[in-house]
Amino acid sequence: MLVHGWITYVGTVLIPARAFWDLDLYRWWMWQGLHQGVWPVLDGDWVYPAGAVVPMALPALVDAVGTRPYALAWSAMVALLNAVAVLVLLRRAGAGATGVRGVVEAPRHDPAVGAWWWLGFVLLLGPVAVGRLDAVVAPVVVVALTVALRHPAVASALLTAGAWVKVAPGALLLALVLVVRRPWRDLVLPAAAVCVVVVGAVAAGGGLGHLTSFLTEQGDRGLQLESVAATPWLVAGITSPDVRVVLNDAITTWEIAGPGTAGVAAALGLVLPVALALVTGLLAWVRLRAGDALDTAGFLARGALLLAVVLILANKVGSPQFVGWLAGPVVVGLARPGLAGLRSWRVPAVLVLVVAGLTQVVFPVAYDAITLQQAGPTLVLALRNVLLVVLAVVVARDLVRTGRADRSRAPGLSAAAA
Structure with missing residues (x-):
C-alpha cells in the first residue's frame, strides 16, 4: 500500500498534469458518456478496444x-486489482499442472x-x-x-478479456497454445466466448x-520518440539539425x-506481425525439442516475456507504459521458476527492473528535456532501448537453453513419470 500510496500522491498532488494526464482524458470520455450519452466505440471510432470502457467507467461512478477524485478512485482500483493478483499468486503459484502436456516436478x-519483485517494479516504473x-x-x-x-x-x-482492454495480453496466448493438452477446448472456445460477449454488447449499443476502429485509428502516426x-x-x-522532435x-x-x-x-506495421510469427516459431521449436520433458512453468513464463519484449521492440509506438507489459511474465517466472530454478531468472528480472527505473527517468522526470533533444536525458532513453534489445536476446537464449536441458533430462523424467 505504501508503494501505491506514494505513486498516487505523485500523480494527484505533486505533478498531476505530467504524471496522470491520461486519467483526465479517461475521465472526460466517461463524463461524455454518463452526462451526454456519447460513448466511445458506441458513438464513434476510438483508439482503444471496446473493453477499455469498463475500467475507465468504474472510477467515473x-x-x-473532478480530476483528482477520479484519479484517486482509479488509483484505488489499480491497487485493489494488484492486491487480488498478489493473493492469487501466493495461493496458486505452488500448484502443479493438470491441463498441460509434459512432466511437471513438485514446486x-x-x-x-x-510479489516483492512486483512492488519494486511498480515503484521503479513510477x-x-x-496512471x-x-x-x-x-x-x-x-x-x-x-x-x-x-x-x-x-x-x-x-487474456482475451485483457486484449479487449489493451491488445498486448492477447499475444501471450501464442505461448499458452503450445503447452495445453486440448487447445480447442481450453483456449479457442473460452476466447471465442469472451469475444462473443464483447461483440454482442457493442452491437446492442449500436456501435x-x-x-475494430482501434486497429486503424493510429495507422497514420509516425515514429514515436520513445x-x-x-x-x-x-x-x-543530439548533433544533427536534420533530425527533429515534432x-x-x-x-x-x-x-x-x-x-x-x-x-x-x-514498415513496422508489417515487421510487428512477422516478429511475433518468428517468436512463435522459436517457441514451437523449443517445445518440440524438449518433447515430454518440457518444463512448462519455465517455458510459459519465458515465452510470455519474450512475446512482450518483441511487442515493444517492433512497435512504432513506444509509450512508457508499455514497459508494464514485462511485469506479469517476470512476476510469475519468479514465483514459479520451473525446473531451472530461481537463479535462472536473476538476469532478466534485474534487467527489467533497470529498464523500469530508466523509463521513469525518461517519463515523467526528463521527458521535456528529451523533446528538446538535450544530450544527457536523450542518452538515458537510448540506453533504456538498448537494454530492451539485450533483454530480448537474454530471454531467447534462456529459452533455447531450457529446451536443451529439458531434452537431456527426458529419460529420467519419463522413468519417474512411469
Whole structure:
C-alpha cells in the first residue's frame, strides 16, 4: 500500500498534469458518456478496444467531474486489482499442472519473491505503472499466467478479456497454445466466448461499425520518440539539425522526424506481425525439442516475456507504459521458476527492473528535456532501448537453453513419470 500510496500522491498532488494526464482524458470520455450519452466505440471510432470502457467507467461512478477524485478512485482500483493478483499468486503459484502436456516436478520456490519483485517494479516504473490503462491489464496477466497450468481455459478467457482492454495480453496466448493438452477446448472456445460477449454488447449499443476502429485509428502516426526503432535518429538528433522532435497535434504525441523515419514507421506495421510469427516459431521449436520433458512453468513464463519484449521492440509506438507489459511474465517466472530454478531468472528480472527505473527517468522526470533533444536525458532513453534489445536476446537464449536441458533430462523424467 505504501508503494501505491506514494505513486498516487505523485500523480494527484505533486505533478498531476505530467504524471496522470491520461486519467483526465479517461475521465472526460466517461463524463461524455454518463452526462451526454456519447460513448466511445458506441458513438464513434476510438483508439482503444471496446473493453477499455469498463475500467475507465468504474472510477467515473465515483466522480466523473473532478480530476483528482477520479484519479484517486482509479488509483484505488489499480491497487485493489494488484492486491487480488498478489493473493492469487501466493495461493496458486505452488500448484502443479493438470491441463498441460509434459512432466511437471513438485514446486521448489517461494511465490512471495515474485510479489516483492512486483512492488519494486511498480515503484521503479513510477506513475505510468498506475496512471495508465496498462495498469489494469498487468494484474489480469499475472492472474492468467499464474492459473494457466491448472486452468488454461480461465487463463485464455482472462487474456482475451485483457486484449479487449489493451491488445498486448492477447499475444501471450501464442505461448499458452503450445503447452495445453486440448487447445480447442481450453483456449479457442473460452476466447471465442469472451469475444462473443464483447461483440454482442457493442452491437446492442449500436456501435458494431466502430468495433475494430482501434486497429486503424493510429495507422497514420509516425515514429514515436520513445520507440526502440527511433533510437538511431534519437541519438543523431543530439548533433544533427536534420533530425527533429515534432508534436503530432492530432494525438498529442511526440515523434521523431528525419531522413527515413517515415519509411521505418510504415514498415513496422508489417515487421510487428512477422516478429511475433518468428517468436512463435522459436517457441514451437523449443517445445518440440524438449518433447515430454518440457518444463512448462519455465517455458510459459519465458515465452510470455519474450512475446512482450518483441511487442515493444517492433512497435512504432513506444509509450512508457508499455514497459508494464514485462511485469506479469517476470512476476510469475519468479514465483514459479520451473525446473531451472530461481537463479535462472536473476538476469532478466534485474534487467527489467533497470529498464523500469530508466523509463521513469525518461517519463515523467526528463521527458521535456528529451523533446528538446538535450544530450544527457536523450542518452538515458537510448540506453533504456538498448537494454530492451539485450533483454530480448537474454530471454531467447534462456529459452533455447531450457529446451536443451529439458531434452537431456527426458529419460529420467519419463522413468519417474512411469
